Amino acid sequence: MTVLGHQPPGPDEATGPPAPPPAAALEVLRPRLRTAGQQFAIGPGWRRLVLDCHHRISAEFPAYELLAVKQKYGRLSFQAFPRPWRPGERSWTSEEHARLHDLLDATTARSESLCERCAAPARLRRTRRLWLTLCDACEATVEESGELG
Numbered sequence: 001m002t003v004l005g006h007q008p009p010g011p012d013e014a015t016g017p018p019a020p021p022p023a024a025a026l027e028v029l030r031p032r033l034r035t036a037g038q039q040f041a042i043g044p045g046w047r048r049l050v051l052d053c054h055h056r057i058s059a060e061f062p063a064y065e066l067l068a069v070k071q072k073y074g075r076l077s078f079q080a081f082p083r084p085w086r087p088g089e090r091s092w093t094s095e096e097h098a099r100l101h102d103l104l105d106a107t108t109a110r111s112e113s114l115c116e117r118c119a120a121p122a123r124l125r126r127t128r129r130l131w132l133t134l135c136d137a138c139e140a141t142v143e144e145s146g147e148l149g
Helices: 011-015 023-032 044-060 094-111 136-141
Strands: 065-072 075-081 123-125 132-134
Touching: 023 044, 023 065, 044 075, 044 094, 075 094, 132 136
Parallel strands: none
Antiparallel strands: 065 075, 123 132
């Protein structure tokens, strides 16, 4: 119900962002990694975004190969190929490559307004040696090192 032109808060406004999935939730990505043992260098606020990206990509490219998941200049960098690359072979078409990059670009764009630490609405912060996308609350609490914990 709207009272005097005021819209009641939605679930996210009333309760804040949902809790990020645990780090273990990203283990579903490990079999896709080109380099075994590689770490996912992102904060907890982007875990759900990464999992959503994984599900969208795997729906269109069931055999996709994951190169890296990391933060770069305050944006999520999810790097992948439509399927494993093999030297000397044409592993995917130009159309497949373009479609994959459309999915990846959409995910990167979403990361630009989502706090890497808590998943609240955020903006790019260039206030420490490592650029981060943080909400106001996290900007006030994240130390100079940029460690998101």
